[in-house]
Amino acid sequence: MPLLPLNEAIATHVHDGDSVALEGFTHLIPFAAGHEIIRQQRRSLHLIRMTPDLIYDQLIGMGSAARLSFSWGGNPGVGSLHRLRDAVERQWPRPLALTEFSHAELALAYQAGASGMSCGLMPHHADTDLARVPGAPLRTVSCPFTNKLLTAVPAINPDVTILHAQQIDAEGNVLIRGIVGAAREAALAARRVLITVEERVEQLRADMNALVVPAWLITAASIVPGGAYPSYAQGYYPRDNRFYLAWDEIARDRAAFTAWMERHVLGVRDHAALLRALGVAA
Amino acid sequence: MSAPGYTPDEIMTVTAARHLRDGAVCFVGIGLPSAACNLARMTHAPHLVLIYESGTVGTRPKVLPLSIGDGELAETATAIVPLPEIFAHYLQRGRVDVGFLGAAQIDRYGNLNSTVIGDYAHPKVRLPGAGGASEIATYAREVLIIMKQTPRSFVSRLDFLTSAGYLEGNGARAAGGSPGGGPRAVITDFGVLRPSAQTEELELAALYPGISVEAARAATGWPLKAAGQIETLPPPTAADLAVLRDLEARTRTAHAQPVRINLRN
Numbered sequence: 001m002p003l004l005p006l007n008e009a010i011a012t013h014v015h016d017g018d019s020v021a022l023e024g025f026t027h028l029i030p031f032a033a034g035h036e037i038i039r040q041q042r043r044s045l046h047l048i049r050m051t052p053d054l055i056y057d058q059l060i061g062m063g064s065a066a067r068l069s070f071s072w073g074g075n076p077g078v079g080s081l082h083r084l085r086d087a088v089e090r091q092w093p094r095p096l097a098l099t100e101f102s103h104a105e106l107a108l109a110y111q112a113g114a115s116g117m118s119c120g121l122m123p124h125h126a127d128t129d130l131a132r133v134p135g136a137p138l139r140t141v142s143c144p145f146t147n148k149l150l151t152a153v154p155a156i157n158p159d160v161t162i163l164h165a166q167q168i169d170a171e172g173n174v175l176i177r178g179i180v181g182a183a184r185e186a187a188l189a190a191r192r193v194l195i196t197v198e199e200r201v202e203q204l205r206a207d208m209n210a211l212v213v214p215a216w217l218i219t220a221a222s223i224v225p226g227g228a229y230p231s232y233a234q235g236y237y238p239r240d241n242r243f244y245l246a247w248d249e250i251a252r253d254r255a256a257f258t259a260w261m262e263r264h265v266l267g268v269r270d271h272a273a274l275l276r277a278l279g280v281a282a
Numbered sequence: 283m284s285a286p287g288y289t290p291d292e293i294m295t296v297t298a299a300r301h302l303r304d305g306a307v308c309f310v311g312i313g314l315p316s317a318a319c320n321l322a323r324m325t326h327a328p329h330l331v332l333i334y335e336s337g338t339v340g341t342r343p344k345v346l347p348l349s350i351g352d353g354e355l356a357e358t359a360t361a362i363v364p365l366p367e368i369f370a371h372y373l374q375r376g377r378v379d380v381g382f383l384g385a386a387q388i389d390r391y392g393n394l395n396s397t398v399i400g401d402y403a404h405p406k407v408r409l410p411g412a413g414g415a416s417e418i419a420t421y422a423r424e425v426l427i428i429m430k431q432t433p434r435s436f437v438s439r440l441d442f443l444t445s446a447g448y449l450e451g452n453g454a455r456a457a458g459g460s461p462g463g464g465p466r467a468v469i470t471d472f473g474v475l476r477p478s479a480q481t482e483e484l485e486l487a488a489l490y491p492g493i494s495v496e497a498a499r500a501a502t503g504w505p506l507k508a509a510g511q512i513e514t515l516p517p518p519t520a521a522d523l524a525v526l527r528d529l530e531a532r533t534r535t536a537h538a539q540p541v542r543i544n545l546r547n
Contacts, residue, residue: 025336025365026336026350026351026352027351027356051413070411074410076349077348080408080410084408088408089408102415103413103414104370104374108366111366123374126449126458128412128443128446130412149459178356179337179338179351179362180364182364182365234353236543237541237542238353238539239541240541241537242537242539242541275543280542281544
């Protein structure tokens with residue numbers, strides 16, 4: 001498992017047209033990696049994430065994505081993701097195809113992908129309109145044992161899953177602490193796994209049942225302190241709720257959004273420079 | 283008439299909190315549901331078990347989270363479980379008593395839309411989508427809904443059915459085999475709507491002090507029926523308001539804290 005600078009990890013392992021899952025449920029969102037994808041101007045990506053959050057608002061607004069698979073596309077506790085909305089409602093800066101799930105369905109799709117299954121199954125009840133959308137990914141089948149109706153959700157196997165985590169040890173094993181969402185399933189479903197971490201330690205002091213991703217499952221790792229900002233890394237820094245509130249205003253307007261991205265993402269060398277420019281790091 | 287000493291938001295939140303019994307296991311949506319659930323836990327229901335979809339089980343936040351996954355929820359939780367587990371082993375398995383939801387639109391049978399306004403392929407407004415709501419609506423033993431009542435949000439026909447209430451009413455939900463009990467109450471800034479025992483259509487069941495039936499009807503996009511007897515709900519107590527305002531003040535202070543990151547190496 002090579003330890004690479006983030007720009008090299010993205011250059012080597014994320015390609016135009018790839019399906020890419022940047023996971024981490026509110027917590028440990030790999031912002032630094034997403035920004036590096038924007039800097040390297042990847043195009044026609046199929047972005048997959050349960051909660052697109054600000055990082056996919058930014059990728060979509062910068063024209064990196066052709067398709068989005070997701071289950072909840074808002075700014076948590078604040079309101080809309082305006083760039084996502086603009087792409088869906090007015091095709092700006094380019095059209096964005098949607099594959100839409102509920103949280104339970106998308107988590108199941110990752111789980112199926114991680115298990116080598118072609119689909120995952122859950123009980124079927126009243127159809128909602130999500131199942132009736134043209135191109136909806138869901139099918140109804142009956143249980144071979146009970147004849148009860150089941151909903152089948154097709155497996156998701158991203159070309160690349162990217163996670164952010166707290167620590168990597170000398171052997172390249174990675175520790176994730178706190179809210180884990182479906183990060184584990186998304187990583188194990190992927191063909192390639194990239195991980196950014198807060199810091200390198202000699203030895204992980206992990207509890208026996210902690211979430212540790214063994215080095216041999218990881219394609220490449222990069223050390224990026226603050227790499228989840230403005231989301232958070234439990235034990236390192238809290239979620240910058242002020243930034244999430246401020247983003248509503250920045251993203252509402254195409255010109256304000258573009259200017260912010262040019263100055264803070266395209267106009268800086270790396271994530272540390274962004275954190276310094278925002279006054280978050282010294 | 284003198285001002286009542288509380289805002290419409292406050293009496294709505296306090297009324298919602300009063301619907302939660304101590305010891306219940308509650309799956310919480312963000313925003314107004316989260317405020318109501320934590321107020322209940324800090325007042326009459328100290329043993330309320332709060333579950334957020336981020337997998338935080340039995341969480342006891344001191345300030346309201348902005349997102350469903352703030353660190354505050356993780357630090358104060360009994361357990362943090364992976365997301366597939368919270369939906370499959372807790373919710374789908376029937377271990378949640380109360381699901382607490384909001385939405386952009388509701389119809390007379392308590393069905394909810396949080397997906398789009400307008401046509402799905404060419405929406406006027408693209409809303410965030412289902413998230414956990416559709417499974418919460420299906421599996422929770424009962425569902426509480428908290429929404430501000432306006433003709434634009436209380437509609438005769440949903441633009442999109444995201445989460446099932448009683449579907450077309452008259453037993454349609456149960457006939458479809460949904461395990462959960464469906465919406466028990468819709469708490470608004472006018473009062474409370476409850477489903478009719480026969481038709482399952484939402485009826486105006488209770489009003490806040492000083493609010494008229496006509497005002498509630500004018501804020502509803504379908505001809506709102508009234509229950510035989512309309513209860514007048516008690517106002518918030520001074521103690522309720524003190525706890526709620528203190529919680530909101532602590533929350534504002536916490537969310538305004540600047541973040542500092544130490545760039546090691």
